[in-house]
Amino acid sequence: MPEKVIDRQAVGKEAAPQGAAPARRRFREKFGRGALPYLLLLPALLAELLIHLVPMVTGIVMAFKQLTQFFIRDWSSAPWSGLDNFKVALEFNAPVGKALLHSFWVTCMFTVLSVGLSWLIGVTASVFTQDAFRGRGLLRAAFMLPYALPVFAAVITWSFMFQRDTGLINHVLHDQLHLTSDKPFWLIGDNSFWALLTVSVWKSWPFAFLTLTAGLQNIPRELYEAAALDGAGVWQQIRRITLPSLRPVNLVLVLVLFLWTFNDFNTPFVLFGKSAPQAADLISIHIYQSSFITWNFGQGSAMSVLLLLFLLLVTAVYLFATNRRRGDAE
Amino acid sequence: MRTHRISAALALTAAIVLTASACGGGDSGGGSNSSPKTLTYWASNQGSSLENDKQVLEPELKKFEQQTGIKVNLEVIPWSDLLNRILAATASGQGPDVLNIGNTWSASLQATGALLPFDQATFDKIGGKDRFLESTIASAGAKGKDPAAVPLYSMAYGLYYNKKLFQAAGIANPPATWEELVQDGKKLTGGDKYGLAIEGGNVSENVHHAFTLGMQHGTGFYDASGKPQFDSPEAVAAVKQYVDFIANDKIAAPGNAEYAANQSVTDFATGKAAMLMWQSAGANLKSHGMNPDDYGVVPVPAPAGATGDKATTSMVAGINMAVFKNTKNLDGALNFVKFMTSDEEQKTLNGTYGSLPPVKAAQSDAAFATPELQTLAGVLQKSAAPLPQVPTESQFETLIGTAVKNLLASAAAGKPVTEATVKDELSKAQQQMPAS
Numbered sequence: 175m176p177e178k179v180i181d182r183q184a185v186g187k188e189a190a191p192q193g194a195a196p197a198r199r200r201f202r203e204k205f206g207r208g209a210l211p212y213l214l215l216l217p218a219l220l221a222e223l224l225i226h227l228v229p230m231v232t233g234i235v236m237a238f239k240q241l242t243q244f245f246i247r248d249w250s251s252a253p254w255s256g257l258d259n260f261k262v263a264l265e266f267n268a269p270v271g272k273a274l275l276h277s278f279w280v281t282c283m284f285t286v287l288s289v290g291l292s293w294l295i296g297v298t299a300s301v302f303t304q305d306a307f308r309g310r311g312l313l314r315a316a317f318m319l320p321y322a323l324p325v326f327a328a329v330i331t332w333s334f335m336f337q338r339d340t341g342l343i344n345h346v347l348h349d350q351l352h353l354t355s356d357k358p359f360w361l362i363g364d365n366s367f368w369a370l371l372t373v374s375v376w377k378s379w380p381f382a383f384l385t386l387t388a389g390l391q392n393i394p395r396e397l398y399e400a401a402a403l404d405g406a407g408v409w410q411q412i413r414r415i416t417l418p419s420l421r422p423v424n425l426v427l428v429l430v431l432f433l434w435t436f437n438d439f440n441t442p443f444v445l446f447g448k449s450a451p452q453a454a455d456l457i458s459i460h461i462y463q464s465s466f467i468t469w470n471f472g473q474g475s476a477m478s479v480l481l482l483l484f485l486l487l488v489t490a491v492y493l494f495a496t497n498r499r500r501g502d503a504e
Numbered sequence: 505m506r507t508h509r510i511s512a513a514l515a516l517t518a519a520i521v522l523t524a525s526a527c528g529g530g531d532s533g534g535g536s537n538s539s540p541k542t543l544t545y546w547a548s549n550q551g552s553s554l555e556n557d558k559q560v561l562e563p564e565l566k567k568f569e570q571q572t573g574i575k576v577n578l579e580v581i582p583w584s585d586l587l588n589r590i591l592a593a594t595a596s597g598q599g600p601d602v603l604n605i606g607n608t609w610s611a612s613l614q615a616t617g618a619l620l621p622f623d624q625a626t627f628d629k630i631g632g633k634d635r636f637l638e639s640t641i642a643s644a645g646a647k648g649k650d651p652a653a654v655p656l657y658s659m660a661y662g663l664y665y666n667k668k669l670f671q672a673a674g675i676a677n678p679p680a681t682w683e684e685l686v687q688d689g690k691k692l693t694g695g696d697k698y699g700l701a702i703e704g705g706n707v708s709e710n711v712h713h714a715f716t717l718g719m720q721h722g723t724g725f726y727d728a729s730g731k732p733q734f735d736s737p738e739a740v741a742a743v744k745q746y747v748d749f750i751a752n753d754k755i756a757a758p759g760n761a762e763y764a765a766n767q768s769v770t771d772f773a774t775g776k777a778a779m780l781m782w783q784s785a786g787a788n789l790k791s792h793g794m795n796p797d798d799y800g801v802v803p804v805p806a807p808a809g810a811t812g813d814k815a816t817t818s819m820v821a822g823i824n825m826a827v828f829k830n831t832k833n834l835d836g837a838l839n840f841v842k843f844m845t846s847d848e849e850q851k852t853l854n855g856t857y858g859s860l861p862p863v864k865a866a867q868s869d870a871a872f873a874t875p876e877l878q879t880l881a882g883v884l885q886k887s888a889a890p891l892p893q894v895p896t897e898s899q900f901e902t903l904i905g906t907a908v909k910n911l912l913a914s915a916a917a918g919k920p921v922t923e924a925t926v927k928d929e930l931s932k933a934q935q936q937m938p939a940s
Contacts, residue, residue: 242938243616243895246595269935339759362705362762362913447764449707449906451913466588468899469612470938 237479241472252472259476270464274477276452277460281436284367284456288374289431295375296382297420301412304390314387321380329444332373336360336445361446366454373441378434382427389423390416425496432492433485457481535620535827535834543576543836546589546603548823550657550857552791554580560856568843574836587898593828594618601831602840605653607643607824608891608901614645614652615895620827620834621650630654630842640862643820643890653824654845655862657854659783660883661716661818662801662876669697669778678802682745685779685805689755692778699755701777702746704912705764707905710746712819712891713781714908717742719816719889720807725900726892734904734934735927743908744926751915761909761916772799783821786876787858801876803883817887822862860884896937903933 236249237259245252265271299317303310320328335342337360344357360369397415406414439458442450450459461481465474545565551557557580565576579600581589587609593599594616605613613619620626622644627633633641640655663685665678673692679685689699703709718725723738733739749756757777760768766788772780773792781804782788786796804817825844827837843849850866860881861867867881892900907929915921 243612246591247597247616247618249595269932273936338762339757357759359762359913359917362909363917447705449902449909452910463902466591468902468936468938469591 233475234479236472237475239472241470241475243469246469246471249471255472259472260480262473263477263480270473273455274457274460274464277455277457280367280453280455281457284371284374284454285432285435287371288378288435289428291371291375292379292382292431292435293424293428295379296386299379299383300386300390301416303387317383318380320376321384325377325440326444328377329373329441332369332376333361333445336369362451364451364453366446366451370442370445370454370456373445374435374438377441378431382431385423385427386420389420393419429489429492433489436485437481535829535831535837537833537835539832540836541574541833543574543602543831543833543840544600545576545578545840546586546600547578547580548586548604548606549580549582550823550859552787554582560853564844564849564852568840571843572836572839574833574839576840590618597830599828599830601833601837602825602827604656604823605826607640607653607655607820607822608897610644610652610824611646611893612895612898613826614649618829619652620829620831620837621645621652622654623650626650626838627654629838630845635845635863635865637862637864637867637884639820639884639888639890640822643822643893644824646893646895653826654841655822656825656844657823657857657859658862658884659821659859660880660888661712661781661783661804661821662785662880662883663804664772664780664782664785664789664799664801666772666775666778666799668798669775673778678800679805680802681808682805683808686753686755689749689753689779693755696776698757698760698771698777700749700779700781701763701768701771702749702756702760702781702912703763703766703768704750704756704761704916705909707902707909709905710908710912711901711905712783712821713746714739714743714904715819715891716804716816717745719813720810721745722814724813724889724892725904726894730894732896732900732934732937734900734907734937735930739930740923740927743904743911743930744921744923746908747911747915747921747926750912751921758916761912783818784858784860784877784880786874796874796876801879803879803887806887813889815887816889818883818889820884820888820890822859899937903936904930907933 238254238256239245239249239252240255240258241249241252262268262270263274266275303314303317334340338344338357341360343360344354347353348357358365360366393416397419398411401411401415437458438456439462442454442456442459443462446454446459449463450456457477461474461477464477465471547557547561549557551560558578561578561580565578569575583606586604586606590599590603590605590609590613594613599618614621622630622633624633636655637658640658641651644651644653644655663678669692670678670688673688675688675691679688685700692699702713715725718739721738721742723733723736723742725732725734725739727733750758750761757771760771768777768780769782769785769788770792771777772782772785773789773794789799790796806815806817825841827834827841831837844853845863847863847866850861850863851869851871854861854866855869855871858877860872860877861869866872872878872881891897894900911921911926911929914925919925
């Protein structure tokens with residue numbers, strides 16, 4: 175950091191006309207040598223403060239208030255409720271806590287499956303398109319399509335396709351292939367979990383594909399050639415060369431996918447509307463229900479804070495564990 | 505270095521706290537007349553599209569501008585956003601001057617204190633309270649309090665039936681009791697046709713029917729002191745009766761359980777279902793190509809010989825008009841409410857939207873003399889009850905509506921629906937209500 179600053183100042187000195195130098199010296203004396211970078215950062219810092227930190231802190235403060243419809247008009251007048259909101263949320267024998275816990279497990283299952291499948295499909299597709307062949311560019315572009323579509327439009331289309339009586343999915347499964355004896359429901363009941371998972375994987379695997387394709391470009395060709403000379407088959411090459419070389423990419427990719435999927439609000443909201451079916455009651459929708467629809471914003475905030483803590487914990491453990499393993503390997 | 509970091513952290517915290525406290529809460533002051541030349545009006549979506557609403561309302565707003573010199577900035581807001589927008593406006597204090605609200609939200613929004621109460625003096629400014637139908641005033645706020653809004657458009661549920669399909673099945677008269685409805689429904693069900701269409705994925709529709717049936721069984725889902733009674737035996741019976749249309753009577757298609765985009769209206773209009781319980785469906789049916797001659801409208805069935813509350817056949821449905829308390833143009837806002845509830849505008853607007861005027865004098869107009877609207881006007885006068893006007897009404901709508909949706913979903917999937925499963929679901933809803 176300091177070297178860079180000195181560099182920039184040196185450049186400035188060369189380029190600036192002589193007359194400006196005393197003024198700049200006075201400025202520097204006044205603010206000290208280290209002030210300039212901070213001064214330059216100030217707008218960004220203010221923006222960060224306003225856009226990120228203030229809403230976050232406001233949310234955390236709200237979690238400690240009894241902020242219901244009676245107080246939203248002037249929420250500084252809402253009574254402090256201490257840890258009550260958290261207690262209600264964490265009392266897993268009572269209905270509110272039980273529902274939250276259920277929603278938490280659903281979200282965990284959903285996230286593990288969605289991230290796992292997205293990664294698997296992404297890595298398979300990127301390995302298969304690693305070697306050049308006719309139409310590879312076209313295929314790659316087609317793979318990226320779900321990522322390029324606006325979420326809302328894409329998910330609405332899925333919701334039409336999942337309709338029981340008129341949807342495409344049942345038309346194919348039931349009318350064409352005769353796989354099911356009766357038309358199943360996808361948007362209500364237990365199947366809604368699988369519907370949600372399908373849309374989620376469809377939506378996020380192209381990102382895995384893109385990232386892994388980029389990662390593959392960095393693996394030197396010679397490694398494969400040497401391995402082939404030593405008699406390693408394709409599967410061994412993938413296991414011994416490709417996957418270990420992709421490790422740094424995977425570390426970031428899985429973390430990012432995890433955070434996105436765990437927090438995903440748009441997909442379930444567009445697919446199911448305001449009240450998601452039990453089987454697909456993701457935590458983000460659940461919190462929305464607990465605050466906006468029942469007008470208990472303090473409760474919703476408390477749940478959000480718990481979610482934030484959980485995600486922080488997972489991220490920290492993940493980074494710690496993966497860093498240590500990397501340390502061991504070296 | 506260390507102290508530097510600490511003081512920086514302290515400064516950051518202080519800055520956050522200051523900014524946060526500056527953001528908190530809206531302008532808690534009352535209204536004023538500091539900007540008398542403009543008004544912002546949030547209209548709900550009453551026509552076939554937001555664009556259609558603009559076309560209907562703009563000429564009327566022009567008229568108002570000519571009369572008073574006040575320019576009204578119109579924004580039509582879809583139903584899916586309206587309540588969230590109102591809540592945001594309430595929390596920030598940055599709201600419109602005049603707005604439409606679903607009449608069932610009246611007591612909930614009244615409790616926020618954001619809306620101007622219509623006391624005697626305020627009512628006098630817009631022409632008096634007794635111009636409005638009593639049942640519509642009752643759905644504009646909690647009992648014993650000054651209403652938080654005034655009624656603008658009124659609607660009621662009726663039973664729409666397809667005349668041709670009834671004739672073909674050899675049924676002479678539309679059903680008047682539930683036994684008759686189920687009987688007729690069974691006769692009309694066969695092949696891919698069903699007796700009844702319901703909007704089972706729509707939380708609001710579910711709760712409206714649960715409420716009407718609840719009243720007929722003797723419960724309003726709240727006791728006299730305003731405490732929720734969601735899982736009383738009467739409530740269980742009411743909800744079960746509704747879910748049974750799919751579960752036991754099998755007169756509604758299982759697929760109806762996921763309908764949430766007015767597919768039931770389409771099914772009725774295209775002859776896939778012979779009956780539909782809907783509020784003011786006429787305009788909607790017409791847009792699907794069904795002529796008023798093809799269908800009849802009667803009140804929703806009630807138990808034979810029922811009287812009083814037990815003879816309730818509909819909720820008081822409709823839209824109310826409210827004034828934000830901290831408006832900068834109080835006189836103009838009330839003037840605008842007076843204009844919109846004038847006999848002339850009531851006839852024009854309700855006539856266009858196919859709803860009923862809550863203003864008595866306007867109801868006698870020829871535009872509302874169609875068989876459909878006369879039936880619905882009768883319902884509104886004689887057998888309609890407002891949804892519970894309590895502060896937790898919106899929770900009630902969400903929780904009960906969702907419970908019914910879940911029950912319909914399991915019925916549609918072929919799982920048995922018994923009194924126990926219904927009670928279980930309703931108890932869950934009850935337990936999620938705030939304790940106080």
